[in-house]
Amino acid sequence: MKNRSLVSINDYSKDEIIRILDLAEEFEKQPRQNLLDGRVIASLFFEPSTRTRLSFETAIQQLGGNVIGFASAASTSVSKGESLKDTILMVANYSDLIVMRHPVEGSARYASEVSRVPIINAGDGANQHPTQCLLDLYSIRKTQGTLDNLDVTFVGDLKYGRTVHSNVIALSKFNTRFHLVSPDELKLPSAVKRHIKEAKLNYEQYTDFMEVIPKSDIIYMTRIQRERFPDPLEYEKVKNAYILENAMLENSKPNVRILHPLPRVNEISTDVDANPKAYYFQQALNGVFVRQALIATIMGVK
Amino acid sequence: MNKKRKELIVSAISNGTVIDHIPAENVFQVFKMLDLDKTSHQVYFGTNLESKKYGRKGIIKISDTYYKDEVINKIALVAPTATLIEIRDYEVFSKVSVSIPQTIEGIAKCFNPNCVTNKEDVKTKFEVLTDENGQLKLACHYCEKTTTRKNMVFF
Numbered sequence: 001m002k003n004r005s006l007v008s009i010n011d012y013s014k015d016e017i018i019r020i021l022d023l024a025e026e027f028e029k030q031p032r033q034n035l036l037d038g039r040v041i042a043s044l045f046f047e048p049s050t051r052t053r054l055s056f057e058t059a060i061q062q063l064g065g066n067v068i069g070f071a072s073a074a075s076t077s078v079s080k081g082e083s084l085k086d087t088i089l090m091v092a093n094y095s096d097l098i099v100m101r102h103p104v105e106g107s108a109r110y111a112s113e114v115s116r117v118p119i120i121n122a123g124d125g126a127n128q129h130p131t132q133c134l135l136d137l138y139s140i141r142k143t144q145g146t147l148d149n150l151d152v153t154f155v156g157d158l159k160y161g162r163t164v165h166s167n168v169i170a171l172s173k174f175n176t177r178f179h180l181v182s183p184d185e186l187k188l189p190s191a192v193k194r195h196i197k198e199a200k201l202n203y204e205q206y207t208d209f210m211e212v213i214p215k216s217d218i219i220y221m222t223r224i225q226r227e228r229f230p231d232p233l234e235y236e237k238v239k240n241a242y243i244l245e246n247a248m249l250e251n252s253k254p255n256v257r258i259l260h261p262l263p264r265v266n267e268i269s270t271d272v273d274a275n276p277k278a279y280y281f282q283q284a285l286n287g288v289f290v291r292q293a294l295i296a297t298i299m300g301v302k
Numbered sequence: 303m304n305k306k307r308k309e310l311i312v313s314a315i316s317n318g319t320v321i322d323h324i325p326a327e328n329v330f331q332v333f334k335m336l337d338l339d340k341t342s343h344q345v346y347f348g349t350n351l352e353s354k355k356y357g358r359k360g361i362i363k364i365s366d367t368y369y370k371d372e373v374i375n376k377i378a379l380v381a382p383t384a385t386l387i388e389i390r391d392y393e394v395f396s397k398v399s400v401s402i403p404q405t406i407e408g409i410a411k412c413f414n415p416n417c418v419t420n421k422e423d424v425k426t427k428f429e430v431l432t433d434e435n436g437q438l439k440l441a442c443h444y445c446e447k448t449t450t451r452k453n454m455v456f457f
């Protein structure tokens with residue numbers, strides 16, 4: 001795993017995922033370790049994402065590394081039309097590792113092919129966001145004590161939600177029972193279902209949210225965006241069908257935890273926040289430990 | 303007599319390549335993929351010909367031209383049943399069936415407009431997949447989206 005890029009969660013085997021999660025547990029106990037002394041890590045955000053950038057930069061600085069880069073492409077040579085390849089080659093001259101977020105799908109894979117230093121994909125358009133996936137897996141394992149044999153429910157936009165896609169693909173390695181709740185227009189694409197089928201696992205699709213709540217160990221909520229619907233009337237019909245309210249959790253399992261990649265809009269009612277089953281704010285904090293584990297592994301210092 | 307007349311439907315060539323058993327509806331796609339509208343060599347073609355095996359087939363004959371494997375593989379995407387015959391001095395020199403490659407590079411476009419291959423100077427690369435109905439699909443190495451048969455555009 002040393003010096004190897006992480007572009008897509010598919011790049012890691014089950015054992016490699018577990019290795020990162022185990023190491024993240026160590027960093028959760030001891031997040032400040034001077035492992036990256038003198039190393040320079042580039043943080044290239046070709047599109048802004050404050051949440052992800054701060055999480056990465058915190059992870060790097062707590063490990064004693066230095067950060068160079070930019071928070072948006074607006075002030076850089078990219079805005080003057082420099083090609084992605086040229087930007088990556090230039091930055092690779094100055095850094096030991098590149099963390100990049102880019103609005104174009106496949107940009108991180110391409111960067112990993114032209115760069116002499118490894119790349120961590122911090123999101124490439126609607127395609128992949130593997131560190132979000134790792135932190136979700138970490139959160140699931142931490143709250144359930146295991147990743148194996150769980151009933152995991154995904155709710156909302158399963159068609160365009162890249163975090164859902166990566167999580168489904170990764171969880172297919174862990175004998176998960178999948179419950180997929182969405183309007184008909186936003187079902188999980190067949191390219192993603194292929195991974196469930198290849199792992200010979202079961203999935204059920206629902207349009208009604210209520211019936212699946214008592215079965216779930218994890219409820220992973222996502223936002224349904226208006227712009228996904230060509231017909232505004234269709235959006236109006238489904239927009240309130242997938243909102244989680246505290247009262248709905250009455251018959252849920254004691255161990256169930258609610259996850260959400262954040263930011264949320266209204267898909268989780270604020271009355272859920274005080275419920276101990278709500279986990280989405282702690283979930284985000286886990287991102288720092290997972291990113292520390294990943295960076296330390298790729299840099300070969302752990 | 304009858305056999306002789308059938309053979310004459312498309313003229314014989316002395317040297318070159320015959321592509322036989324092309325699905326009739328894809329003859330023009332093969333034509334385009336091989337840039338035959340730009341060649342200076344003699345080209346004969348026929349379509350909607352009867353074929354015992356495939357119903358209606360197409361055939362293309364190109365004089366004085368031979369193709370490399372990568373070009374043959376390209377044809378396989380639209381004409382998986384095609385046979386490629388090399389003719390030298392009116393004789394069949396070799397005869398191969400095209401085979402669908404596992405991966406293809408630089409042949410087809412990714413249908414995703416937001417794919418890096420459509421935004422930067424990057425050669426396309428796909429894994430060739432077959433779905434439950436036996437239809438070919440191309441999984442993009444970069445954006446990971448799948449291009450189905452109806453969305454395929456070739457360079």
Ligand SMILES: [Zn+2]
Nearest residue numbers: 412417442445
């Ligand atoms: Zn693509």
